[in-house]
Amino acid sequence: MSNALRPDLAAIAxxxxxxxxxxxxxxxxxxxxxxxxxxxxxxxxxxxxxxxLVERCVARGLSVVQGDADSDLADYPDGxxxxxxxxxxxxxxxxxDLMLDQLLRVGERAFVSFPNFAHWRTRAALMFxxxxxxxxxxxxxxYETTNIHHVTVDDxxxxxxxxxxxxxxxxxxxxxxxxxxxxxxxxxxxxVFELVR
Amino acid sequence: xSHSFPSLELPDALPLxxxxxxxxxRIAYETYGELAxxxxxxxxxCHALTGDQFVASTHPITGKPGWWERMVGPGKPxxxxxxxxxxxxxxxxxxxxxxxxxxxxxxxxxxxxxxxITIRDMVRALVALLDELGIERLHxxxxxxxxxxxxxxxxxxxxxxxxRVLVIASTARHSAQNIAFHEVGRQAIMADPAWQRGDYYAGxxxxxxxxxxxxxxxxxxxxxxxxxxxxxxxRLQDREAKSFxxxxxxxxxxxxxxxxxxxxxxxxxxxxxxxxxxMDYFDLAEEHGGRLANAFEGTAARFCLVSxxxxxxYPTAESRHIVHALxxxxxxxxxxxxxxxxxxxxxxLEHTQLDRVVRGFIE
Numbered sequence: 001m002s003n004a005l006r007p008d009l010a011a012i013a014x015x016x017x018x019x020x021x022x023x024x025x026x027x028x029x030x031x032x033x034x035x036x037x038x039x040x041x042x043x044x045x046x047x048x049x050x051x052x053l054v055e056r057c058v059a060r061g062l063s064v065v066q067g068d069a070d071s072d073l074a075d076y077p078d079g080x081x082x083x084x085x086x087x088x089x090x091x092x093x094x095x096x097d098l099m100l101d102q103l104l105r106v107g108e109r110a111f112v113s114f115p116n117f118a119h120w121r122t123r124a125a126l127m128f129x130x131x132x133x134x135x136x137x138x139x140x141x142x143y144e145t146t147n148i149h150h151v152t153v154d155d156x157x158x159x160x161x162x163x164x165x166x167x168x169x170x171x172x173x174x175x176x177x178x179x180x181x182x183x184x185x186x187x188x189x190x191x192v193f194e195l196v197r
Numbered sequence: 198x199s200h201s202f203p204s205l206e207l208p209d210a211l212p213l214x215x216x217x218x219x220x221x222x223r224i225a226y227e228t229y230g231e232l233a234x235x236x237x238x239x240x241x242x243c244h245a246l247t248g249d250q251f252v253a254s255t256h257p258i259t260g261k262p263g264w265w266e267r268m269v270g271p272g273k274p275x276x277x278x279x280x281x282x283x284x285x286x287x288x289x290x291x292x293x294x295x296x297x298x299x300x301x302x303x304x305x306x307x308x309x310x311x312x313x314i315t316i317r318d319m320v321r322a323l324v325a326l327l328d329e330l331g332i333e334r335l336h337x338x339x340x341x342x343x344x345x346x347x348x349x350x351x352x353x354x355x356x357x358x359x360x361r362v363l364v365i366a367s368t369a370r371h372s373a374q375n376i377a378f379h380e381v382g383r384q385a386i387m388a389d390p391a392w393q394r395g396d397y398y399a400g401x402x403x404x405x406x407x408x409x410x411x412x413x414x415x416x417x418x419x420x421x422x423x424x425x426x427x428x429x430x431x432r433l434q435d436r437e438a439k440s441f442x443x444x445x446x447x448x449x450x451x452x453x454x455x456x457x458x459x460x461x462x463x464x465x466x467x468x469x470x471x472x473x474x475x476m477d478y479f480d481l482a483e484e485h486g487g488r489l490a491n492a493f494e495g496t497a498a499r500f501c502l503v504s505x506x507x508x509x510x511y512p513t514a515e516s517r518h519i520v521h522a523l524x525x526x527x528x529x530x531x532x533x534x535x536x537x538x539x540x541x542x543x544x545x546l547e548h549t550q551l552d553r554v555v556r557g558f559i560e
Contacts (some may be wrong), residue, residue, distance in 0.1 A: 015454040045529070055550050058501060059557025063529040065520055075521045 225293025328461035382411030409457030423541030
């Protein structure tokens with residue numbers, strides 16, 4: 001299913017239980033929400049910073065609130081959702097540690113996806129080029145990127161442990177394809193974690 | 198100033214929040230587009246303070262186009278080819294619905310004997326109209342500014358009556374600043390000797406000067422500083438130099454005077470008193486135990502709120518406050534702050550993003 005979705009979103013869409021309540025934080029144009037509503041009968045809500053993207057979501061009939069994940073997640077009551085989804089947004093938040101707490105406060109479970117800064121291409125760019133990497137997974141120069149907190153697979157596992165979040169499942173991707181978990185910190189361009197507390 | 202337009206008399210006395218009741222109330226309304234045989238395609242549009250039922254048809258007094266013709270019509274975001282649009286004049290107003298200029302039981306105009314009404318009273322009358330029209334559930338209720346207050350009130354107090362609730366540039370409560378500006382307007386009317394404690398209907402004099410000043414003060418709140426500066430700046434009106442007098446030297450003065458005097462030709466001063474009072478009394482949380490989320494508990498309706506970044510009358514924070522409450526109540530809600538140069542009035546003006554949001558939400 002959802003073959004049009006970005007691989008991390010497809011992994012999330014495939015593993016969300018049907019007929020659940022989902023909050024997609026940083027929902028963009030609402031691709032994941034639309035898939036969850038159409039294919040899994042979910043009650044999907046979104047939050048998005050960019051008003052032009054919010055407008056597109058509303059125009060396609062999705063319930064999306066313009067808001068800043070850093071400040072506006074506090075508006076939602078505890079346990080309001082079965083899942084909180086944060087896809088490729090963690091590294092742009094001011095406090096990823098507090099963000100993780102918020103995700104697991106508003107959601108019973110959380111899906112978090114992010115680009116892995118320890119991918120071998122990134123390491124090679126730093127090691128041999130001596131420059132901040134510009135790769136397929138991280139295509140924007142250091143001065144323009146919204147990624148203010150780069151994170152690696154191992155860093156994230158560590159953060160989850162610190163915040164007392166249990167990793168239920170994880171998925172890794174390179175070249176838009178799933179790869180095995182072995183050596184994921186070297187080999188994965190993107191990672192998706194399912195967390196529960 | 199009491200006008201006669203197509204209207205319907207409510208069969209029962211309308212109970213009011215003040216404890217009084219309004220017997221024999223008439224509701225003037227316009228409709229556009231065909232009502233489906235199952236009556237499932239009705240959209241109620243609620244008008245703002247000085248608005249009226251002529252949302253998409255020529256105003257019978259001014260001859261100007263309907264106040265939201267750019268939004269409502271065949272193929273427009275609120276599409277009369279697909280939906281049946283109902284727009285009614287609120288009670289307390291002066292375009293055919295019962296208000297202070299209407300005749301009371303003794304045949305004389307109510308004037309200040311008209312009971313003080315609330316936003317919820319206005320909506321109660323609209324719901325009574327829907328009952329008469331046999332419309333149980335609206336496809337959507339839509340309103341900007343005071344119209345948004347009515348849409349929220351309908352959603353909170355008659356949650357079964359609308360599937361979609363679209364609230365533009367509005368608020369769930371009047372702030373001290375909102376009340377302050379309205380009080381300036383009311384005092385301007387009441388300070389006009391021609392007001393005569395509201396009993397001006399029989400004579401030749403009516404408080405046009407006071408009403409014009411009220412409109413001038415209010416009109417400033419509908420615009421933005423940026424918009425005023427761009428449109429008028431410090432430019433002089435039809436003259437090369439300042440007159441060293443108190444004529445309308447500046448274009449902005451001339452514009453406000455024009456707005457003020459034009460307004461008196463189509464609006465009743467007492468209606469202005471009553472409707473601004475209703476808005477000042479509006480506090481949706483207060484009606485629901487002091488917690489706004491209670492107002493929306495268990496609602497199945499979908500909500501969409503829109504604010505404008507230069508609106509300082511009902512700023513974005515007010516819409517966010519409502520969104521917060523809707524989230525707490527678990528309601529399906531969308532919210533977007535749109536960028537527009539023209540302050541509160543932006544909701545009435547050309548705005549392609551607003552059009553897309555409205556069209557998408559109403560679908």
